[in-house]
Amino acid sequence: MPKSIRKAAVIGSGVMGSGIAAHLANVGIETLLLDIIPASLLPEEEAANATLEDAKVRNRFASRAVEKLKKANPSPLYSPAFADRIQPGNVEDDLTKLGEVDWIIEVIVENLQAKQQLYSKIEQVWKPGTIVTSNTSGISIKEMAAHTSDEFKAHFLGTHFFNPPRYMKLLEVIPGEKTSPEISEFMKSFCEKTLGKGVVLAKDTPNFIANRIGTYGLLVTLKEMERSGLSVEEVDAVTGPAMGRPKSATFRTLDLVGLDTFVHVAQNVFDLLPDGSEKEVFTPPQILKQMAAKGWIGEKSGQGFFKKLKTAEGSEIQSLNFNTLDYAKSRKITSASLEASKNAKGTKEKLKALLNTPDQYSEFAWNILKQVLIYSAEKLGEIADNIVEIDHAMKWGFNWNLGPFETWDAIGLKRSVSKMESEGLTVPVWVKEWIEAGNESFYQWNDGKTFYYFRNEYKAVEEMPELISLQNLKKQNKIIRSNSGANLIDIGDGVACLEFASPNNAIGADILTMIQQSVDEVNRNYKGLVLANEGRNFCVGANIMLLLLEAQEEEWDEIDSIIRLFQNSMMKLRFAEKPVVAAPHKMTLGGGVEACLPADEIIFSAETYFGLVETGVGLIPAGGGCKELAMRLALSNDDPEADLQPQLNKLFETIAMAKVSTSGHDTQRLGYKRVQDRVVVNEDHRIYEAKKAVLRLADSAYVPQKPQKFRVAGDSGKAVLQLGAYGLRQGGYISDHDYLIAGKLAHVLAGGNVPAGTVVTEQYMLDLEREAFLSLCGEPKTQQRMQHMLTKGKPLRN
Structure with missing residues (x-):
């Protein structure tokens, strides 16, 4: 071996x-x-x-x-x-x-x-x-x-x-x-x-774990849809986030996978199963065969259950009518149960709200869910040895938020089984015996460990040192400090972890306050600090809503105060007496990047999409991002007479065009990754690796970072940057407002109106950032961009 x-x-x-x-x-x-x-x-x-x-x-x-x-x-x-x-x-x-x-x-x-x-x-x-x-x-x-x-x-x-x-x-x-x-x-x-x-x-059985249960779930959804008479849009409205599933739900998922692929997978199980009720479920529905015959196999053929048409207004999404095989404009679906789910927080509460608010969609969700849960229980031992493998397979392979047995726990095991039996369904004997033995869930949290059902008893989930769970540590009362936006958590061995916990992990005053308090706490009592969280994304940036409201009210002093707090918090991280290691993952944008840049080391997840994107909302980075990158650029040149302009041009382009890395490795191309920074392929291991880095730094006579003075390109360098932006404006590639923003950015990155080679302080550069940011906040077109991002979720080019 x-x-x-x-x-x-x-x-x-x-x-x-x-x-x-x-x-x-x-x-x-x-x-x-x-x-x-x-x-x-x-x-x-x-x-x-x-x-x-x-x-x-x-x-x-x-x-x-x-x-x-x-x-x-x-x-x-x-x-x-x-x-x-x-x-x-x-x-x-x-x-x-x-x-x-x-x-x-x-x-x-x-x-x-x-x-x-x-x-x-x-x-x-x-x-x-x-x-x-x-x-x-x-x-x-x-x-x-x-x-x-x-x-x-x-x-x-x-x-x-x-x-x-x-x-x-x-x-x-x-x-x-x-x-x-x-x-x-x-x-x-x-x-x-x-x-x-x-x-x-997985066991050596037809389609193994994920495709066996996932295909079964999709097929019973199609059969229940046919029985209930719901449309493509209605089914997707129910079987997406309302049930803890991806936004692609049922039919967008099938379009992405390809109907030909799905039919092949279903046919494979059908061919290998003995005759009986299970084999009958895996019979590919007639509608899929009809669509495949027409070549309507999904996204790769241009149409499937959905197709996109170009119209005079832009584009239109149309959905398929199963009865006529015609397409019509997709409509937005709403109901009491769907709204209840939408307003609930967390997957468990969303699912319970959907099921407990009676209407046709609630009934549809229950009718497919009960069949998938029973089928998963029936297959235990046949396709996998334990429920954890099945739950993980569905979460990792089909992007469900909860696996089947976690779902059963969420909706209430005992109550749901009673309801299933009252409706004439046969629940596997082992599930009933488990309940009769006095157990009310398949999983149990006890004494700092997670236990799961395994052969009629609870067995502890194997603890791997590489898997540090902040959620579990919080259950163990390891929170050191906490406020509405962040938690400081003891992750063991004298290391603390600062976890952002606001909506979308957007940075507001609560997170900034916690950053400052965390550095003080770590300086006094810990070996070092990790910046990491378990959110969908590390951080999508600063709280734009707060900034927009203050700008619309012309509260300039308040905005100035917010930016000073942001800058001071980042400098507090930079000059911490103990090592700081950031471990970003997924979307790490704007202020999220600025929170990572002061760290002694960054442990990037391989899937980290990292970039200063403030120009997309009509602003420039002002939390130290411009200062940090300009300083790195100057200090990376050993020759004090070296020309800064070529590297400065590239930096200007990266920020002005709001470029975002396509991976953790790609951060090097954009100039964010330093020699000491690393990439971890398994995202689940990033906190462990960051903790190791903190301990290594702490055990090697760590010397805190000190304020730096560095050269800037000055007014001549600024002129070169502005000339490049002017050429783009004359060519029609950017708008007048883009040109204004580019001018402000050039002014900051070049160090303002000073002679080339002037040596400046970090605080001087921060002041330039703040002044430029404030002036842009007062621009109506910047406020329009901020509003558009908040309402539409994408940049406005005005």
Whole structure:
């Protein structure tokens, strides 16, 4: 068994194969991407006098797949440069190279015979000890390896990635009948720690865990829709956030997945199940077959359950009428139960509000939910050994907020089972026995640990040191300080974590006050501070609503006070006596970036979208963002006479155009990532890694940061920046207001109206930021931009 995987091979360069290869490249694994040899030349190859024997032709499928990876949006790669880690080839010329890799992943067509033939070829060049896995979404692991040796079988298993491999958290590891337990455990650990996946161990059954339950849920939804006569829009209104599911709900999800793919997955289960009621559920509905026959398979064909039309006013979303197969303009759906769910806070309360407010949508939600819960309970032991694997699979694979058994707990296990039975449903015996034994939930929190149902008793969830849960720590009364916007939490070993907890983690006075109090507390009693939270996003910026209200009331002194508080809080972080490490994730914008920049180190999650975006609302960064980046630029040059202008031009463009990184790695391209900053692939490990960094800094004679003086480009540098903006304005690329904002930004980044090379203080730069910000707040067009962002959720270019 390998101690690590340094080199891999992916066989099959389609969407999934190339996506898996891209993610392996993302984490630094050199990858061989192989596909079949083309049967004929393309016109352009003929024109170039190429032959079928030329290497470029023979590697065409894999080579083109790699090129597509560089251009795809959203990108499968953390950085386009990582594509260089993928070597294209073909299965005839390069098969012997499989003997040089540590992991072989098969991602070819979902056909048992084709896979068996490929494994026979692989085994001929296979190096004993090399792990071989299939990305199959439902074919039996046992059957695929049926004709291979026992030693090969011991190293063979399923690794089912969800699409797209970079972005989807779930990876199902499916051991075969003869897979070595050590190999299974190694792969589970490797895929969690190195690939950053949420791994569940699945049984070798049709469609494994997530697709088995997810497909069942979608099919019973379609059948219940047919019975109740609801429309596409109505079903999506019920089965989205109201039930703790993604906004794409049922039909937008099917359009994204593709009806052809979904029908194939459902058909796979249907074909493998014995006759009976379960098999009947997996019969693909007639409407799906009709749509597939017409080519209406979803987003990739331009239409499915929804289609987008261009109109004189812009665009219009239309939805399909199941009865007529015609499209009509989608309508907004509302009802008492949907409004009750919308107004409730948290998934559990939203779901209870939906179910407990009687109307047709509440009834629809209950009728599909009860079937999914019972089915999940029936499949326990068959598709997975425990409820945790099933709950994780549905949360990570289908983006449900709660898994089936968590959902059951949320709505009340005992009461809901009683209702199910009163309606004539058969609840699995083990569930009734569990309730009769006096248990009221599948999960239980006790003595600082989470316990779950396991074979008629509670078993503690395995604690992994890499998983630091702020939610659990709060349950253990580890909060040191708290206010309406933030919590300071003891995360152990003398380290505290500052957690933003306001709506969308937007920074207001409460968070700023807590930052200052937290630094004081840590200076006195702790080894260091971590900035992290478990919100959907790290921080979307400052509280724009507050700023807009103050600007509309012309409370300039109040705005000045807010900005001073922001700047002082960031400087407090910067000059803390103990180390500060920030661990941002997902959207980290505007003020969220400014909260990270003063930290001694930043531990980026791989999926961090990081950028100063204030120009989008008609402002410039004023919480120290401009100062911090201009200072870094100047201090990074060892030569005191070095020309700052080239780097300053790039910095100006990054902020003026509100550029946001496409990943944690991409922050380096935009100039945010320093030498000491790192990227963690598994987002769940970021707080642990940040804590480790704090302790390392604290144990190495930490020296606090000191105020700096640095050179600025001055009035001549400002003139260059303004000239560039003027050219864009003359070319019609930016508006007059954009040009005004650019001028203010140029003034700040260049250090104002001083001679080139002037040495300034940090406070001087902060004063420039604040003055420019205040003046822009008074601009009517800036206020229009702020209002538009608050109401529409997107920038206004006025």
